[in-house]
Structures are given as structure tokens and as C-alpha cells.
Amino acid sequence: MSHHVCANAVKIAQLITAESGKPVKWARIEVTRAVSTFQWAAEEARRWSGHLQRLDTDAGSTGRLALVRRAPRGPILGIAPFNFPLNLMAHKVAPALAVGAPIIVKPAPAAPLSSLVLGELLAETALLHGSWSVLTVTNDRASDMVRDPRLPVVSFTGSVPVGWSIKEMVPRKHVTLELGGNAAVVVCQDWDDEDKHRYAAERIARFSMYQAGQSCISVQRVYVHEVHYASMRKHIVEAVLALGTGAPTEDNTDVGSLIDERAALRVAQWIDDAVAGGANVLTGGMRSGTTVEPTVIEDTPAGARVLDDEIFGPVVVLCSTSSDRESFDRVNVSRFGLQAGVFTADLHTDFRASQLLNVGRVIIGDVPSYRADQMPYGGVKDSGTGKEGVRSAMDDLTDERVLVLTGIDMQ
Structure with missing residues (x-):
């Protein structure tokens, strides 16, 4: 150059x-x-x-x-x-x-x-x-x-x-x-050791919060097989807390502000609504001006906007599931269908995910936030x-x- x-x-x-x-x-x-x-x-x-x-x-x-x-x-x-x-x-x-x-x-x-x-x-x-x-x-x-x-x-x-x-x-x-989208990640049963958990957690944390979540393929929903849920929850919270926040002009800042205060107020309101319905905030949740803290939520009630709509903010929702098939089904409940990420090391699961998930693209071994500018890009449903x-x-x-x-x- x-x-x-x-x-x-x-x-x-x-x-x-x-x-x-x-x-x-x-x-x-x-x-x-x-x-x-x-x-x-x-x-x-x-x-x-x-x-x-x-x-x-x-x-x-x-x-x-x-x-x-x-x-x-x-x-x-x-x-x-x-x-x-x-x-x-x-x-x-x-x-x-x-x-x-x-x-x-x-x-x-x-x-x-x-x-x-x-x-x-x-x-x-x-x-x-x-x-x-x-x-x-x-x-x-x-x-x-x-x-x-x-x-x-x-x-x-x-x-x-x-x-x-x-x-x-x-x-x-x-x-x-x-x-839009409310992009989901599935952590499958075969994703089964500590190093894999740390890797997936770092990717989930970074790409749920990058650009303050203002991307249509930011990670918003994470469905984890129940045998890995406690470990993944721990590592995701640790990875989110390790992200740099502050002035966007600084090289070490990972998570900046939202585009305006109205957007920040909306995101904060959706978090509060989820908590009022019984959700638990593991970290974050507070707003100051145009900035919302990187936020991790679990135990989110069905029908909460942080699950059903596109939050377009630095928020990720964790959900435990009893099987990979349940995870895939819960991804599909959304009215959106842009991209999904699946953490699996099994070739058969790769193709099963591609068959079952009603989205434009399935990213294997990574988050749905991956986009190569030369590949076809677009979704289904809303x-x-x-x-x-x-x-x-x-x-x-x-x-x-x-x-x-x-x-x-x-x-």
C-alpha cells in the first residue's frame, strides 16, 4: 500500500x-x-x-x-x-x-x-x-x-x-x-475441553461487544449444552470483563459508546425489562450517557426483547439447553435469520447445523460475526x-x- x-x-x-x-x-x-x-x-x-x-x-x-x-x-x-x-x-x-x-x-x-x-x-x-x-x-x-x-x-x-x-x-x-438480526451461537456437547471453552468464550465476548454491539451479526444469544454451561458462563464473564472500555480514540478500547443517547436509553430499558421478568445480570447493565456497560444476562424469561428483538447494543444473553437439537430449535424460534455460529468439532454436526438452522449462513468453529466481503451475504425471514x-x-x-x-x- x-x-x-x-x-x-x-x-x-x-x-x-x-x-x-x-x-x-x-x-x-x-x-x-x-x-x-x-x-x-x-x-x-x-x-x-x-x-x-x-x-x-x-x-x-x-x-x-x-x-x-x-x-x-x-x-x-x-x-x-x-x-x-x-x-x-x-x-x-x-x-x-x-x-x-x-x-x-x-x-x-x-x-x-x-x-x-x-x-x-x-x-x-x-x-x-x-x-x-x-x-x-x-x-x-x-x-x-x-x-x-x-x-x-x-x-x-x-x-x-x-x-x-x-x-x-x-x-x-x-x-x-x-x-437486522439477533445472531445466535450454539456451543455443542462435543465442544468439551477447557481450552475450547476459553477460545469460544473469548470470541463470544469480543464479538457480542465490539462496536458496542452495533452490528447486525453481533452475538446476542448463546445456547450452551448444559454439561458445559457453568464453565462457559465463567469464561464468558471473565472475557467480557477483560475487554477495554473508554475513549474510542484509544488503541486499547474494545467497546465504545452507542451512536446517541436515545439508543443507549433503549438498550438500558430492555435490560431493565428483562431483569424485571426474572433475568440475572452477571456483569454490566448500567448506562452513563451514550455508554452502556458490556452486559451478560442469564435466566432470561421467554418473550423478553433482549432475546426476541435486535438489541443493537453491548448485551449477550446466555441460555442452557439439554441437547444440541434443542439449541438449534431455539435459534430458529427467532423471526430473524441472518447468521449463526456453531462451536463443534464433529463433521456430522456441521452438516446437521447447516440443514436445521434457518439462517443465511452458518459459521462453524466461530461466532456469527464473521463476514468475508467477497462471499454471499444476506438472510431469511425478517x-x-x-x-x-x-x-x-x-x-x-x-x-x-x-x-x-x-x-x-x-x-
């Missing part, structure tokens, strides 16, 4: 931290991922050539050959949230540029500056005029853009109610929705419709066009 690019990366990471409160260690990772997202798109654009299909295998199609290519559905409206203000914008812009589709992106009003910096960088390139635009408007004005017939494609990442309202608002448009991930998004933003050639000698 050149000195110029490195200098830009440092400044942009600092900007992400300044506007969103994201710890700078996570902001740096986000910048690196955004760079990779554009690199993947550039590589995929080189391979974006379509394919040939022989038709002369039918008696009535002698001498015919089909060229199957993909063409943009039309100009795109991309709407991105505040929690990954750079990389989620890259996931809108990079695939659109790769397929030649003009795109207007609307960043979240709470964190628009990263998108504007991305726009400045794109303005230094040789991209065609009008191939991209960054438009900072309030959320209520965005409805006019969603309805605008000149934008036949809407790619939205954000909250569940807003996402489905867009789908209902413009049923004839092509709409991709990347919505987690949305359609797929991102560079190549998947390129497919989603286009449709097939077929050219049939006649009189071709293919002997």
Missing part, C-alpha cells in the same frame, strides 16, 4: 471514529475492508463477460449459439446505515461501478462524513460523470427518492421496519434488503431479501440478456 493510501486510511479511520464513536481499532479494520471491497469489484469486473450456450443439441436449433450476458436493471438508490459508514457504502458503490450501473447513495444522517470522503476519492478517478453521487438528505426526504421512477433499483441496509416499508412502498421496483457480497450484488443489480446467433458452424 502506497504512503498516500496509508495516510488516507489513517485519516479516514479517525473520521469514522469521530462521527460514529466506533473504537479506532475497529475503524481501521473497516477502512481495510472497504479497500478490499473495491479490489474485489475491480477483479470481478474483469471477469464480467457472460457465457456461451450451445443450442444446436436440439434438432430445430442447428447452427444456433446463445451469448448470455448481464445488463444493469437501471440506476440504483443505495441507502446505508451508520454502523459501518464506509464499508457498507462501499458494498453499494463498488458492485454498481463494476456492472456499469449509475448509483445515488444516501448515507445515514448520523454518520454522513465517511461517505462524503469516499465521494472525494472517487472524484479523483477517471470514472464517468454521473456514474455515482453522494446525496446527504434527511430520512423523511428519502421517501421521495425511493418513489422516484428514475431509480428502478433500491438497495437498502438498515432497520427492519424501514426496510419492509420500502418494499411495500414500491412493489414493482427491484428491492434488496439487508436488515433479516431481509436478496444478497450482497461483491459478486452476488453484481448479479442482483443486473438481469440476463440473451443474444442468439444463427448460422454458426460449430463442427
Whole structure:
């Protein structure tokens, strides 16, 4: 990476931290991922050539050959949230540029500056005029853009109610929705020694609390086989207490603040409601301004919002189960289905989890917070419709066009 690019990366990471409160260690990772997202798109654009299909295998199609290519559905409206203000914008812009589709992106009003910096960088390139635009408007004005017939494609990442309202608002448009989740982890019966427990606990602690839990694939629910519950509970609490809290500009800060005080108040209220219903807070639970302490809860009653809804805060709920099958069933009770993580060392359990869990992806041997930017990404149920991930998004933003050639000698 050149000195110029490195200098830009440092400044942009600092900007992400300044506007969103994201710890700078996570902001740096986000910048690196955004760079990779554009690199993947550039590589995929080189391979974006379509394919040939022989038709002369039918008696009535002698001498015919089909060229199957993909063409943009039309100009795109991309709407991105505040929690990954750079990389989620890259996931809108990079695939659109790769397929030649003009795109207007609307960043979240709470964190628009990263998108504007991305726009400045794109303005230094040789991209065609009008191939991209960054438009900072309030959320209520965005409805006019969603309805605008000149934008036949809407790619939205954000909250569940807003996402489905867009789908209902413009049923004839092509709409991709990347919505919420309350991601679950399953610790299986075969995950059966102390070192494995420590590893799983550290991953659960880190990725339930990173970015103050403001990620749709943050660990929120943990289902542990009863034979390992006491050990896992101990190690998870220890790992959560070991996380660094404080100013997001400090390198040793793992858990920062929420985006605003309203979000923090909501998270604190959900914790209080769970406790009122009989839940036990093992650590954390207190709020100060926009900051909520990293919180671990157990004995949570059925119907509690910390279990059923997306908390989008630094909270993880522990549950003991009598079997792996019970754990899988309880994961599926959720109205969300984005990703799940399964800690198992058994190959048969790997495939059984993939078969039984009604989610977009199952991550074996790790938490559901893993995302590679080139792989298909998207969920089922209330987690949305359609797929991102560079190549998947390129497919989603286009449709097939077929050219049939006649009189071709293919002997």
C-alpha cells in the first residue's frame, strides 16, 4: 500500500471514529475492508463477460449459439446505515461501478462524513460523470427518492421496519434488503475441553461487544449444552470483563459508546425489562450517557426483547439447553435469520447445523460475526431479501440478456 493510501486510511479511520464513536481499532479494520471491497469489484469486473450456450443439441436449433450476458436493471438508490459508514457504502458503490450501473447513495444522517470522503476519492478517478453521487438528505426526504421512477433499483441496509416499508412502498421496483438480526451461537456437547471453552468464550465476548454491539451479526444469544454451561458462563464473564472500555480514540478500547443517547436509553430499558421478568445480570447493565456497560444476562424469561428483538447494543444473553437439537430449535424460534455460529468439532454436526438452522449462513468453529466481503451475504425471514457480497450484488443489480446467433458452424 502506497504512503498516500496509508495516510488516507489513517485519516479516514479517525473520521469514522469521530462521527460514529466506533473504537479506532475497529475503524481501521473497516477502512481495510472497504479497500478490499473495491479490489474485489475491480477483479470481478474483469471477469464480467457472460457465457456461451450451445443450442444446436436440439434438432430445430442447428447452427444456433446463445451469448448470455448481464445488463444493469437501471440506476440504483443505495441507502446505508451508520454502523459501518464506509464499508457498507462501499458494498453499494463498488458492485454498481463494476456492472456499469449509475448509483445515488444516501448515507445515514448520523454518520454522513465517511461517505462524503469516499465521494472525494472517487472524484479523483477517471470514472464517468454521473456514474455515482453522494446525496446527504434527511430520512423523511428519502421517501421521495425511493418513489422516484428514475431509480428502478433500491438497495437498502438498515432497520427492519424501514426496510419492509420500502418494499411495500414500491412493489414493482427491484428491492434488496439487508436488515437486522439477533445472531445466535450454539456451543455443542462435543465442544468439551477447557481450552475450547476459553477460545469460544473469548470470541463470544469480543464479538457480542465490539462496536458496542452495533452490528447486525453481533452475538446476542448463546445456547450452551448444559454439561458445559457453568464453565462457559465463567469464561464468558471473565472475557467480557477483560475487554477495554473508554475513549474510542484509544488503541486499547474494545467497546465504545452507542451512536446517541436515545439508543443507549433503549438498550438500558430492555435490560431493565428483562431483569424485571426474572433475568440475572452477571456483569454490566448500567448506562452513563451514550455508554452502556458490556452486559451478560442469564435466566432470561421467554418473550423478553433482549432475546426476541435486535438489541443493537453491548448485551449477550446466555441460555442452557439439554441437547444440541434443542439449541438449534431455539435459534430458529427467532423471526430473524441472518447468521449463526456453531462451536463443534464433529463433521456430522456441521452438516446437521447447516440443514436445521434457518439462517443465511452458518459459521462453524466461530461466532456469527464473521463476514468475508467477497462471499454471499444476506438472510431469511425478517433479516431481509436478496444478497450482497461483491459478486452476488453484481448479479442482483443486473438481469440476463440473451443474444442468439444463427448460422454458426460449430463442427
